[in-house]
Amino acid sequence: MNMAWREGNRITLLENGDEFFPRVFEAIRRAQHSLLLETFILFEDSVGKALHAVLLEAAQRGVVIEMMVDGYGSPDLSDEFVHSLTSAGVRFLYYDPRPLVFGMRTNVFRRLHRKIVVADGVIAFVGGINFSAEHNTDYGPEAKQDYAVEVKGPIVDDIAGYVQHAIGSEQTIGRWWNHRSHRPTVNTTPGEAQALFVFRDNDQHRDDIEQHYLDMLHSAQQDVVIANAYFFPGYRLLREMRNAAQRGVRVRLVVQGEPDMPIVKVGAELLYNYLVDAGVEIYEYRRRPLHGKVAVKDGQWSTVGSSNLDPLSLSLNLEANLIIHDSQFNRELRNNLDRLIAEDCQQVDESLLPKRTWWHLTKSVIVFHFLRHFPAIAGWLPAHTPKLTQVKPPVQPELETQDRVDTDNPGVKP
Numbered sequence: 001m002n003m004a005w006r007e008g009n010r011i012t013l014l015e016n017g018d019e020f021f022p023r024v025f026e027a028i029r030r031a032q033h034s035l036l037l038e039t040f041i042l043f044e045d046s047v048g049k050a051l052h053a054v055l056l057e058a059a060q061r062g063v064v065i066e067m068m069v070d071g072y073g074s075p076d077l078s079d080e081f082v083h084s085l086t087s088a089g090v091r092f093l094y095y096d097p098r099p100l101v102f103g104m105r106t107n108v109f110r111r112l113h114r115k116i117v118v119a120d121g122v123i124a125f126v127g128g129i130n131f132s133a134e135h136n137t138d139y140g141p142e143a144k145q146d147y148a149v150e151v152k153g154p155i156v157d158d159i160a161g162y163v164q165h166a167i168g169s170e171q172t173i174g175r176w177w178n179h180r181s182h183r184p185t186v187n188t189t190p191g192e193a194q195a196l197f198v199f200r201d202n203d204q205h206r207d208d209i210e211q212h213y214l215d216m217l218h219s220a221q222q223d224v225v226i227a228n229a230y231f232f233p234g235y236r237l238l239r240e241m242r243n244a245a246q247r248g249v250r251v252r253l254v255v256q257g258e259p260d261m262p263i264v265k266v267g268a269e270l271l272y273n274y275l276v277d278a279g280v281e282i283y284e285y286r287r288r289p290l291h292g293k294v295a296v297k298d299g300q301w302s303t304v305g306s307s308n309l310d311p312l313s314l315s316l317n318l319e320a321n322l323i324i325h326d327s328q329f330n331r332e333l334r335n336n337l338d339r340l341i342a343e344d345c346q347q348v349d350e351s352l353l354p355k356r357t358w359w360h361l362t363k364s365v366i367v368f369h370f371l372r373h374f375p376a377i378a379g380w381l382p383a384h385t386p387k388l389t390q391v392k393p394p395v396q397p398e399l400e401t402q403d404r405v406d407t408d409n410p411g412v413k414p
Contacts, residue, residue, distance in 0.1 A: 009151055013333055013336070016143075016145065017136040017137075027150075028055060029058070033063060038069075039068075040112060041074055042131045043132040047131055047133045048131055068095055068112065071094045071097030073130070094389045124152075124159045128305065135291070146292050216301055224241075227340070231268045231308070242278035253280055296330050300325050300326065306319050
C-alpha cells in the first residue's frame, strides 16, 4: 500500500532555531502521553541542555519518550547527559555507534540524517534543523540558515507510525504500512492543506525523495526555486533542471556562498556552466552558511525536509521530507526565498563562472561521469547493516546497610 496524500492539515513554516526550538520545546512541555524524536546531531550545548531539561521533566511526569540520535553526528554526549534521561525512563538509542579507529570516526556512510519530533501523535516537526546552538541566529557568523515545518492533522499519523517502525517502538500512536511501492504517490487532485510524508532508506525506497524532485521539475510550468545546502545531485536531476529552464520555466537555485565545508562550493561550481548555459539562475547565499533543504514550484507545490541534493543524501543516508500542496504555504516559503535572494545572495554571472579551460573541462567530464554512475557506486561502499543500540539505564547502587529497611518490620533498621 502506498503512503497516501493526507487532507486537512495545518502546516507552519519555521525558520532557523529561533522559531523552531521554542515551538518544539513547548510541544514537549504540553505532551501528556508520548514523545518520539530522531535527530542527526544533538550537542551538549545550550540548545541540547534545554532539550534535555524539557525531556527530563516530561519523563518525570510519566510521558513515554523514545529518541534516537545518530552515532556519527552525536558522538560526544556525556554519560551523565544520557544516563539521567534513561534513569527517568527515556528509551534512548544510538543509530550505528562505532568505535574510533586511530582517532577517526568510521561510521561515515548510511547515516540517520532525519530530524523528526512527534508529540502525543497530534503534532509533528520535520525539517533540517539539528539540536545545536549553531542553528540560532545569535550564534554568530557561522549560524546556519535553515527551515522546518510544524504540522497538525492526519499526516501526523504517518510520521509517527514511520518513526515507531524505525526505532522498534512498542507504542501504537499511528498507522504504518510496510509498503513496497517504488514510485512516489501522485496527487491526482491537488488542493489545499495536503501533505505527503516521504523518506529515503537503503532498502525499497532508495530514490523516493529524488523522484519527487524529478517529477516536480518535469511538471513545472512557471517557476521553480530550489534552496539546498549541499548541491551535487544525480545526473537525472541536473538534466531535468536544464530541460525545465530550456522550455521557459524560471529555475532558480540557491546554494552556499559561505559554506561550512569548502569542498561543498568546489563541487557545486563544477556544475555551474552546465546549468547556467541552459538558463538556470544560480545564487550564492553569502550572509552565513546555508543549511536549508527546501523547494517550491509554481503556486502550490513545496517541500521541506532533511534531504540534501548530494550523493550522501540521495544514495546513502536515511532522510525524510514533507511534500506539501498548499498555496498559502507555497507563497510564504517563496516570499522567504525571494527575500533571501534579494538581500543576501549574489547571482552567479559570467564573471563568476569557472573559466572554460581544458583542466576545468576534464574535471567536469569526470564529475558528470561520477554523478551518472553514483547510485551504482554507492552499492560498493560499506554495506554493513547499521545497528540500533539502546542505552540501558545505569545500574543503581545498593543502599548501604544502615540505610536498608527491614521489610518484616517497616521503619526498623536491622
